[in-house]
Amino acid sequence: MNLIFPKVSTPEEIAALSRLAAEIWQEYYVSIITLEQIDYMIQQYQSVSAVTEQIQEQGYEYYFMQRDDTPVGYMSVRVEEGKMFLSKFYIGKEHRGQGYASLAFAFLEQQCIERGINLIWLTVNRHNESSIAVYEKKGFRTVREQVADIGNGFVMDDFVMEKAIHVS
Template sequence: MTLKFQRANSANDIAELARLASEIWREYYIALITIEQIDYMISKFQSVPAITDQIERQGYEYVLIRHEENDSSVGYMSVREEDRKLFLSKFYIAQAYRGRGYASQAMAFLERLCHERSLSHIWLTVNRHNGSSIAVYEKKGFRTVREQVADIGGGFVMDDYVMEKEIRRD
């Protein structure tokens, strides 16, 4: 199935992003972090006010991933340009849509974006214990460049790998 990538700008788009985040984070991350940390992170980073602030004041672009045929949302991404590289801050596919090749379509979209903007790399952070996502990123050509632990407040930290993929100019 073909996907479309729609830049999120409206209040309705932001509400849809927050709804998706709440659903996906509570389903996926419970195996990696506590429900208390999930709730904290959703409130701090993926609520309507947080997403609005990221778009309006922090330079993030949010992209809804939708089915082209029926316009239903299957996931979302958030990116920001930093030092001629694209930071992939968020990339989530809802459980019902995983394993269908959507990550490949999303990565192709991000690579096209890098080519259009003359960016040299895509980089991201991923929880060190998130083996399935790490495997997907490695399959897509990312490599681990370092580890980082970030204090996010509330007594919580993010214990991550930083991964990066070079965008080739063919």
């Protein structure tokens, strides 16, 4: 299976990513949070302007997960204090269960090794059982819980998970 991870940088790529994000979020999160919160979070975190600002001003790197010429998902990371924060990790519904997550995590771990980073951490909604199961299967463990006020009356009610990376 050939999966590549092109870095998102051009306005056209950012627009394509934003469209993919809206598609995935509206399909996936409807059973976990309200549509109003989904729409708010897409606008705040995955709109063209939000992604552009994250890349240009906040140090985030976005990558497509791409098979042939088709994006099957995307992820976003930021290195902070010697750790890699996995901010976004999403695979489209029709592409789940095909081994893409394993390939993407191998890519992320290789990025960590190349940069001398020995920890990946993430936040995941505490009710997102299927994603928590995937992260646990990939070696992540829950280290704490956090509730973050994201504005407009919404909160993110999350587990913080970590995985140690063995850098030689």
